[in-house]
Amino acid sequence: MKKFFGILILICLFFPGSVGAVSVDIPQGIAQGEPFWVELNSEKNVSSIYVKWMGKAVTYPADLPGTQKILLGAGLDHTGDYPLEFFFDFEDGTLSSKYTVSIGEKEYPEQRLTLPESMVTPPQEVIDRIVREREKIVRALNAIENDRFWSENFIRPVSGDVSSPFGVRRFLNDHPRSPHRGVDFRGPEGTPIKAMESGKVTLTGDFYYGGKTVILDHGLGLQTVYMHLSEIQVNQGEYISKEDIIGLVGMTGRSTGPHLHFGVYVLGEAVDPLPLVGE
Ligand SMILES: [Zn+2]
Structure with missing residues (x-):
């Protein structure tokens, strides 16, 4: 049996700009919790783009030659310099490039709440339930599906105003709690909720x-989360289209009034949904 070995040409460039035939445009001034688009331009045919960012990796099907955008997110819990790596597959080899992306600090508003201690610490059985549910949710949010179901034009799931913005730093009886990893939209109970984009229903509960x-x-590390629904109208495992109704606004779970909690995750990191779906 004969074996053929392809020759892999690997060129590493450690400065921004043009990587052989691909130019990489990374926006400046990215702050923690913000989504951002990296624009690629190539005159040559590229078959796939492998992206490494924040300990995650995703393979994009390439739309090159031409222009293509890569969606990434700066995690809410990360500031400072992070490496961003690209590997481009051409017909005649592979090119790699590595950049440093600086994530700046952002002052998110604070929210302080005081409650009787008995309401702050739930009983052990509830804590066990919370831990189990969090594991399920985190697992779903960290899955990376190699098919892409999205374009670059996302829609807002409901039209209501923002009642609580993304990133609010919450304190309960002066103890820091998890920051707000989504945006809350006002909406009367029963308001239909549209899918921001086409995709697969990976978790309902x-x-x-x-x-x-x-x-x-x-797909490609982009996930959306819709919470406090009065009714879920899709099934786990089902594929749905952009603007399909996935359920109705409600106030189930820990909620003081009807609203939609809407979260966008990129490669497992929560980002502010508003830059993607519009103020
Ligand atoms: Zn919320």
Whole structure:
């Protein structure tokens, strides 16, 4: 049996600009919790693009030659310099490039709440339930599906105003709690909720904090989360299209009034949804 060995040409460039035939445009001034687009331009045919960012990796099907955008996110819990690596597969070899992306600090508003201690610490059985549910949700949000179901034009799931923005730093009886990893939209109970983009329903459930919840996987590390629904109208495993109704606004779970908690995750990191779906 004959074996053929391809020759892999690997060129590493450690400065921004042109990588052989591909130019890489990374926006400046990215702050923690923000999504951002990296624009690629190539005159040559590229078959695939492998991207490494924040300990995750994703393979994009290439739309090159031409221009292509890569969606990434700066995690809410990370500031400072992080490496961003690209590997481009051409017909005649592979090119790699590595950049440093600086993530700046952002002052998110604070919210302080005081409650009787008995309401702050739930009983052990509830804590066990919360831990189990969090594991399920984190697993769903960290899955990376290699098919892409998204374009670059996302839609806002409901039209209501923002009642609580992304990133709010919450304190309960002066103890820091998890920051707000989504945006809350006002909406009367029963308002239909549209899918931000096409995708696969990867998780539905009725959870302690989030109440009736839907998670959609749009592929290539992009996920959306919809919480506190009064009714879920999709099934786990189902493929849905952009603007399909996935459920109705409600106040299930820990919620003081009807609203939609809407979260966008990129490669497992929560980012502010508003730059993607519009103020
Ligand atoms: Zn919320």
